[in-house]
Amino acid sequence: MHPIVIIGTGLAGYTLARELRKLDSITPLVMITADDGGFYSKPMLSNALLRGKTPAQLISADAAKMAADINAVIRVRTQVEAIDTVAHTVTANGETIHYSRLVLAVGARPIRLPLEGDGADDVLTVNSLDDYARFHAQVQGARRVAVIGPGLIGCEFANDLAGAGHAVTVIGPDPHPLGRLLPAEAGNAVRDALSAVGIQWRLGTVVSRVERDGGAYRLLLADGSEVHADVVLSAIGLQADTRLAQQAGLTVNRGIVVNGQLRTSAEDTYALGDCAEVNGVVLPFVLPLMEQARTLAAVLAGREAAVNYPPMPVAVKTPACPVVVAPPAPGSGGQWQVQADGEGVRAEFVDGTLLRGFALTGAAISAKQALVKQLAAL
Numbered sequence: 401m402h403p404i405v406i407i408g409t410g411l412a413g414y415t416l417a418r419e420l421r422k423l424d425s426i427t428p429l430v431m432i433t434a435d436d437g438g439f440y441s442k443p444m445l446s447n448a449l450l451r452g453k454t455p456a457q458l459i460s461a462d463a464a465k466m467a468a469d470i471n472a473v474i475r476v477r478t479q480v481e482a483i484d485t486v487a488h489t490v491t492a493n494g495e496t497i498h499y500s501r502l503v504l505a506v507g508a509r510p511i512r513l514p515l516e517g518d519g520a521d522d523v524l525t526v527n528s529l530d531d532y533a534r535f536h537a538q539v540q541g542a543r544r545v546a547v548i549g550p551g552l553i554g555c556e557f558a559n560d561l562a563g564a565g566h567a568v569t570v571i572g573p574d575p576h577p578l579g580r581l582l583p584a585e586a587g588n589a590v591r592d593a594l595s596a597v598g599i600q601w602r603l604g605t606v607v608s609r610v611e612r613d614g615g616a617y618r619l620l621l622a623d624g625s626e627v628h629a630d631v632v633l634s635a636i637g638l639q640a641d642t643r644l645a646q647q648a649g650l651t652v653n654r655g656i657v658v659n660g661q662l663r664t665s666a667e668d669t670y671a672l673g674d675c676a677e678v679n680g681v682v683l684p685f686v687l688p689l690m691e692q693a694r695t696l697a698a699v700l701a702g703r704e705a706a707v708n709y710p711p712m713p714v715a716v717k718t719p720a721c722p723v724v725v726a727p728p729a730p731g732s733g734g735q736w737q738v739q740a741d742g743e744g745v746r747a748e749f750v751d752g753t754l755l756r757g758f759a760l761t762g763a764a765i766s767a768k769q770a771l772v773k774q775l776a777a778l
């Protein structure tokens with residue numbers, strides 16, 4: 401019997417493998433990963449500096465331990481180069497591997513800005529443990545860090561870097577931080593709280609050039625101003641990695657297109673996690689991929705199942721200003737209703753009398769459970 405092959409050992413690949421083993425302890429399982437296969441929680445990457453974590457300390461189980469725990473063969477530092485969905489094979493490091501069912505859990509890639517200047521290629525992104533190792537090495541001894549992107553991941557890194565003693569400047573076009581997730585009052589509360597821990601903002605403008613300047617960098621902004629930094633981190637967002645799927649002829653859109661059973665357009669081929677567009681939506685967060693993993697495990701074990709998301713609030717890891725947000729579904733009608741006091745902001749996205757989403761900052765995050773209940777009751 402050919403094995404089930406899972407490409408990727410991120411949270412999506414490993415959560416699926418664990419869920420599958422709860423239902424099926426026998427079917428041979430092969431996992432193939434371009435990285436070292438160590439299990440780590442990716443959300444920890446943006447709050448690891450302050451806690452003094454080295455890259456190695458973020459790994460809770462190495463590939464050998466994971467292989468033993470989930471009864472799988474794990475092939476590490478192995479890049480899948482091609483998929484043949486008719487022959488049911490993948491090619492990895494030049495070798496052909498047969499599968500009975502194939503799962504793509506290949507994640508997302510950081511979007512790179514088209515920056516000019518001789519320092520543009522030195523701009524760091526952090527979306528893997530290997531990336532974190534490079535970033536961790538470079539910030540040791542660096543004082544000034546420029547963060548491009550005032551979104552969720554940019555704000556988390558900024559708070560972490562500031563807490564670890566770095567002088568941080570965050571740059572981006574939005575009028576306030578977390579501009580795509582929060583109404584202005586809540587975004588401004590985040591801005592003020594992060595300013596109070598020393599973070600500087602250059603909002604309403606973008607970086608156009610990054611130039612090397614001795615051992616440091618000069619960033620030229622579209623508004624004509626400059627920022628000087630020893631390390632430059634870009635956190636402007638991720639895009640689903642659809643390259644392998646596209647080469648294999650699978651239907652892709654913003655992600656690898658799958659239905660509620662996580663099936664792609666090819667027989668016996670599935671996708672989940674950051675790479676997948678499930679029922680038309682890409683949700684690059686942990687809670688959705690866990691629901692996807694439970695569903696796909698059931699499907700692979702021959703059971704009836706379909707993705708059914710509960711409300712999935714996201715906690716933004718900015719300890720200077722805790723934030724919880726449950727964004728309204730794309731295209732939802734309605735508007736924000738905001739209550740703010742000195743302690744926090746409570747914003748509810750309502751359509752008539754129906755709650756469609758919410759954003760809470762500071763002390764107002766205590767309302768999370770009650771609002772989640774309201775959303776779940778819809």
Ligand SMILES: Cc1cc2nc3c(=O)[nH]c(=O)nc-3n(C[C@H](O)[C@H](O)[C@H](O)COP(=O)(O)OP(=O)(O)OC[C@H]3O[C@@H](n4cnc5c(N)ncnc54)[C@H](O)[C@@H]3O)c2cc1C
Nearest residue numbers: 408409410411412434435442443480507673674684685686
């Ligand atoms: C800094 C940061 C903080 C975050 N914080 C939060 C948070 O607080 N809450 C939250 O819900 N979400 C958060 N997220 C998002 C969350 O971490 C991701 O949604 C999740 O980890 C994605 O897991 P994945 O397995 O789909 O992808 P990945 O973790 O990217 O895994 C992809 C895997 O595929 C492998 N791979 C790719 N291509 C190939 C190939 N061709 N051949 C072989 N192997 C391949 C890679 O080696 C890797 O093992 C954060 C993300 C980042 C970057």
